[in-house]
Amino acid sequence: MNAAVQHLLSSISLLAPEQPKLPDSPWFMMPASVSDANVSNVDDAYNALVYGSVVITVVIAAVMVYFAKRYRAGARSKNELPPPGTLDHHTGLELAWSVPPLLVVIVLFVWGFKSFVQMRTAPKDSYEVKVQGQKWNWIFTYPNGYNDNQLHVPAGRNVKLTISSVDVVHSLFLPAARLKMDAVPGRYTSLWFRADNPGNYPIFCAEYCGTDHSNMVAELVVHKDEEEFDSWLEATNKPPDDPVEHGKLLYGKQGCQACHSLTGAAGVGPSFKGIWDTLQEHESGPASKVDENYVKQSILEPQAHIAKGFGPSMPTYKGKLSDAQIDALIAFIKAQK
C-alpha cells in the first residue's frame, strides 16, 4: 500500500468517531430532516414528482408492451400492412398531448419558484455564522470570533450562513435541510435554514475540489434549545489549559488533519510525526530546521518555503489563528515524537 493510501486511511479512521450518521428516515427517499415544516416545500414537490413519474413511466411502458403484442406481425413474407386509411397525423391529438404537459410544467415551475424565493430570502432576525471552505474542510466562525469545523445551532432559530472559499469552488450541502450553496473564491454567497429537530446531521462538500473532496465532511449539531447552545458557545471561550491538548484540538478543528498525519505517512502535506528539530529540505532554497519560527512561518505563509516532494496546496491561516493558538499548535507538533 502506498503512502498516500495509508494517509488517507489514517485520516478516515481519525475522523471515524466524528463521522456523522444519517439518522433513520421515515421516508425511504429523502433523508430525515432538520425541520419537517421547513423542508415540506421541497419534500412535497419531490414526492409529487416521484409519484407522477412512476405513473407516467408505467403507463407508457404498458402501452408499448401492449402494442408490441397486440399488433405483432406474422412472417415478413406475408407482407402485412396496417389497414388502409390508418391515421398518420392528427393535429387535435398533437394538441391533446402537448397542452396538458404544458399546464403541468407551468404548475411545477410556479411551485418551484415560490419555494425557491422563500428558501433564498433569509429572515431579518437570523443568527449569523460565517463559513469558509478550504481544501478540505469547513471552518464555521461564530459571532464571538470562535471557529470550529462543526456547525452548532440552536433548535428553532433562523440561521444564516455567509459562505466563502479561500481556494477553489466548494459547495456546502446540508441534505437534512435540502439545501446547498457554492463556496466561491472571491465572493460571498449565503444560505439560511431553521432546524427544529435536535440531533446530528451530515454536511458535505458537493462541488468537486480535489484529492480529499469526499472527506470534506462536517457535522451539523442542533442543540435542543438556546440555553444548551449558549452554554456550548460559552465553553469555547475557555480552551484547554495544556497547550498540547489545545494544539491537538486545533489540529482537528482547523483541518490540519486532512493533510498532515500523525503516523509518519505522507499525505497531501508531510506528517507531523518526528519532524521537530529535523532539517527540512525545500523545493528551492536552503534546508531549514523545523523549530518554532519555521512552524509559525509555515502556518502563516505556507508558500514561503515548499517542503521537498510536496505541492503548494496549504492554505494560509493568517488572520484565522491567534498567537496563543499558533503557540498551542507549535507545542502539539513538538510533542509528536
Add this chain to the structure above:
Amino acid sequence: MAASTTTADALTQQIGGDDNYLTHERGIASWLFTLDHKRIGVMYLVGVLVSFLLGGFFALAVRTELLTPGHTVMSADTYNKMFTLHGAVMVFLVVIPGIPAALGNIILPLQLGAKDVAFPRLNLMSFYLYCIGALFLIISMGISAVDTGWTFYTPYSTTTQTAVVPATFGAFILGFSSIFTGLNFIVTVHKLRPPGMTWFRMPLFPWALYATAVIQLLATPVLGITLLMLIVERVVGIGIFDPALGGDPVLFQHFFWFYSHPAVYIMIVPAFGVISEIVPTFSRKRLFGAKFVALSSVAIALLSFLVWGHHLFTSGQSVLASTIFSAISFLIAIPTAIKIFNWLTTMYNSKIHLDTPLLYVFVFLWVFVIGGLTGMFLAMMSVDLHLHDTYFVVAHFHYVMMGGAVTAFVGGLYYWWPKISGRMYDEKLGKISAVLVFLGLNITFLPQFLLGSRGMPRRYYNYLPEFQGLHQLSTLGSFILGLGFVVVAVALFKSLKSGAKAPANPWGGGSLEWTCASPPPYYNFKEAPVVDGDPFEYDKLTYDEKIGGYVPKSA
C-alpha cells in the same frame, strides 16, 4: 420512396456487384486518404467503438472502487482521474461523434441519394482532427492524466498539478472536428437533396442531423474560446477566471454550460433521428405526425441555447436569472413529449416486427422517459437545491446519455449494420444483448436516484456506510451492462466472419439508402434518384423470400 430506376437496374442493385465501397480500392493508404463518406464513417465508427471500450473500462474502474467506502482498489487521486477520463472520453470521443460522425457520415448522403457529403475533403480533415484531439487526450493520460472532472471548473483546473493543458487542448481540437462535421451536414442537406425531395419528404434522420449540426456550429466555438482562455490563464497567468488574478470563476461556469447544455442535445437529437427511422420501418407504418417530430427537433435545438443557467442554481446566480432559466428548461419538456407520443402512436394499429433494432427502441423509450421525467425534478429550482451535484444528477444524465444516446446508437448500428457491412447479424445474440443492456442500465442507475435523493454527493471516493448497499447494487448493474456490450461486440464480429450476405433492403425501409446494394457501391447511385413521395411508402415494397429482403413491387 420510389426512386425511378429500371427493373434491370434494381435487380443488379439487389444482388450487388462485387464492386462496393469496401472492395473498390485496397490497401491501408486507400483508407487513410479516402474521400469516400462511407469509409470515413467506418473509420469514425472504429474510433468511436475503441473509445467506448476505453471509457467503459474507466467506468468499471470507478464502479469497482465504489464497492466499499474509502480505499477499495485505488487511491483517491487515481479515482479522481478515472472519473475525469471516463467523462471526457465518453462525452468528447464517444457520444458527441457517435451518431452524427460515424452513422451519419455513412447514412446521410445515402438517404439523400447523393454521391457524398458536400465537402469530402473537409470531412476527412474533421476525422483527422478527431484523431489528433484524441491523441492529445491520450498524451495527457501519459503525463499525469487530469483530475478536474470533465467540466474543468476553475480555479481548480488552473491550479491542479495534473496535465490540464494537453487535455483541454485535445477537447479544443475535437471541437473543431465537430464544427466541421456540422458545417458539412448543413450544406449537404441544403444542397444535395435529390430532385423531388422537399424538406418534408426528407427522412427524419437527416432532419435530426440538421438540427444537431446547427447546434454544433453555433455552440462549439464557445467551448473552444473558453478552453483557450483557460489554457491562457494557466500558462501565461492572465486573470480571466481565477479570483486570485482578478478573474471570476462563475464566468467559466457560464461559458462552459453555454456550450455543454446544447452539447447534451448534440448527443440526444441524433438519437431521436435514429428512433424515428426504426419505429416506422419495423411497424410497417408511416411515422405518426412526422412533421411534428421533425419540427420538434428544431424547437429543441433552439431552446437548448437558452437554458444553460439551470446548472448554476446553487452558484450564487441571481434569483431572477435562475427563474428565467428554470422556466425555459421546463419548456423543453413539450417538444420531447410530442416525440414520445408520436413514436408510441405510430405503433398503434401497425404491423410490428420485433427485431433487435426495435427492441433497442423499446429500451430507449423506457430509459428516455425516466431520464426526461427526472429532468423535471432538476428543472424545479427548489428541488434542485437538494439534488444538484448528487448521484441523482449522475443517474439522470446517464439515463439520458447512456440510456438515450448510446442505446439509440447501438440500435442504429444494428439497423444499418447490414447496409454498412453487407452482412446480417445473429438475431438471437442481438436480442440477448438488448435484454442485458436493459437490465444493466436499470440496475446501475435506478439505485443512484435513491442515493442522490438520500444526499450522496457525486465524485465521492469515500462515502457514509449507509450508502454502501445501493452502491454495490449499482456496481453489479454496471458489470451486467458491460456484459451486454460484450455481447454486442460478439454479435457484430460474428456477423463479419460468418454472417449471411445482406440484401439491399432487409427491413423494408422506405428511404433511399435501402435502394442501393449492401454494402453500397463506391458511387452509391448510378444516377441521382428522383423522389416522388415520402420515405414511408411501405406498400410499394414486397418481401422476396429468395433474397431475404424487400424489393420494389413490380407495377
